[in-house]
Amino acid sequence: MTEPGGTTRVAAPPGVPLRQDTVADATATPDREQPYAALGLTADEYARIGATLGRRPTDAELAIYSVMWSEHCSYKSSRKHLRQFAAKAPATDVLLAGIGQNAGVVDVGHGYAVTFKIESHNHPSYVEPFQGAATGVGGIVRDILAMGARPVAVMDSLRFGPADAPDTQRVLPGVVGGISFYGNCLGLPNIGGELAFDPCYLGNPLVNALCVGVLRPEDLKLAAATGPGNQVVLLGSRTGPDGIGGASVLASASFGGSGEGAKRPSVQVGDPFMEKLLVECCLELYHAGLVVGVQDLGAAGVACATTELSAGGGTGMRVALDRVPLRDASLGPAEILMSESQERMMAIVTPANVAPVLSICAKWDVPATVIGEVTDSGRLEMTWHGAPVVDIPPSSAANDGPVYDRPARRPDSQDALASDDAGRLPRPAGPAAASALRADLLLLVGSAEGGDKAWVTEQYDRYVRGDTVLAMPHDAGLLRIDAETGLGVALATDGNGRYCHLDPYAGTQLALAEAHRNVAASGARPLAVTNCLNFGSPEDPAVMWQFTEAVRGLADGCQQLGVPVTGGNVSFYNQTGPTAIRPTPVVGVLGVHDDVRRRVPSGFGLPDAAIVLLGHTRAEFGGSLWAWLRHGHLGGRPPAVDLAAERSLADVLVAAAAEQLVATAHDLSDGGLAMALAEACLTGGTGCAVTLPGDAATFLFSESAARVIVAVRPGSELAFRQLCATNGVPATDIGQTGGTALEIAGWFSVPLAELADLHGSALPALFG
């Protein structure tokens, strides 16, 4: 047992062979066969390790390279393309830390900075939905903690197979349960996200978790081990065999040399109470000025933290791996390096501060152990009971891994897809048009895709910590940062696999535009972007084409909207057999709200307010929810992207909120105006009477972008109209709020009670 706060010297337990593959062995037996392929390395990559070291790697070194050069850690297939985010980044003076750090940090003024990031946990959530999703939350929270920030909220972007599929019945409740368990126990509000269904996610659900944290700019921490002589302290849970199989491997029983049982791929189990202690402990260490550098332990565990910290500091590091406190005494060096045990952090501390650090850790019941020290050797050296088992240049593992320019080719099938125009789909017409339009609205409102997500979101604590201003079902999550000034931040995530399937470049820009619009609808000024790029196998040229188009679309889009990408995550190999998921980049946008007391909700609350439709409506049904649900159709072109219009629209929304001209703003996206009106009525509990200014089916169900509905505060109509005119934003009066029905004049009316019943029962009917 490790004494909390004490240092631990681990004697080799009986039964564990002390004999490990040492650096001397590697030199003496250059031709020993090593299971590099089983570890996921190619022959070329294995040869490259040999060339770097001038000898074959030891088993422990091979473990480090195999995880650090994995797609997940090295971004080897995506790195070349991701450079566009920096190259095309718009000029900004708010970015304090950007791509390459654990998370991006933006200055939001009044002496505050905010850090946020979204990351995937797709595969673990399929294997074991509850723990997979729970540890996804834990992992992203530690990323935010590693920047020196207090985590203040989380969000989740979830995609599953068809809602009525048996496996969705297994996966969805587990994922939602895991997120609520971890987040609720940890005491973080869950303020938004997405829930979508599509057959392409049946064997590969998407679970993307976002966390946001707040810090003072001067408290920013970087992952750098500086100052030779400084001590390396491992904080948090003891290390077990968790997640070693996640690196795809150790399937080989001969690997590691600890005999049978050396390989135990096992599910990671999250412990939110330990995470809470870790958060409070780290924040106290930061505020006491006791930490020189810090890194969370996520994928690739100790291997990742030690290589990235020493590479980040341009230093070396000496680590005694046998000092890592273990939950399972039979683990050897390779397994310790690859373990993904949860709730661990690594801190760099000056020798004089070790005692106070250990004492603060003891106070929080957080085990803490000095496992090594920073050196000026430029080498990462590790020993196992005194014998050298690792001796590598840290940047060769952390930064200088292989980079691939994988072939990308637009599949010929895109042409047929594009020519399958959704405009040809039959729309309600003739004498039965009115009842058909009504039926189509109810189909959307009562579907799993369009239905009320409360069954999910009510399992999350949305208001703990007391600073949540807006959460689901509003367009964006809005948090108060500073009670005195009302300073706040808004966050929204969006993605649309259907649009991206039709055109990954435009589809990604539409996801960006929607998140941007959602943030602006709350009254916040969009400031920065994070992204989680979910794709199939990069070894498939068609997938690689989708990926390159999506990255190019996002980089170009961010440039035009003037919001930089601050960081993110790439998740490849999301496929079932040879079939990839639809390309699904999820884009998160963060905005600053100058005064959350002037927030704009998405529901109609005020009666007799003029409803104004902002933006142009065209007959755009390609990829729409209506085409998908009503006709099972996915083809043609996604809606046109107009980022200049999005920017003007956001300017109007932010100014309208500041001047308190509007009582409601709700963005138009899936399901078009029909869904937007239904949601605004149900969220606010107030009906509306609307007159469509043109073709009914087009105005109800088209998904033209850059559109929002607002309810103007009575008396502010003129000022609002002038604001729109000044910014060149088309504004069409379409009706009034009030009453207890959603009425489309001349066509149909639906009592809110009927609408609420359909909308509210969609998910409970499926998931109980």
Added chain:
Amino acid sequence: MPSFVVNVMLKPEIHDPQGDAIASACHRLGFPQVASVRQGKRFVIEVSEPASEQRIAELAAELLANPVIEEFSVHPA
């Protein structure tokens, strides 16, 4: 009536935070010699007519245990 006992435990390699929490409570309560605790579940199942252990095992795998992270054993009570 015949009955069975089903014991469900996390697999040995799976992290057991509840067990760890109990172990540290033991230390606080003056049992420093407790080295570790693993926590599980025990079900007692009565059957109205004879059933094979195999059938009860099927039930355990379907409902009582999560075979991804847990293991179980079935015994006649």
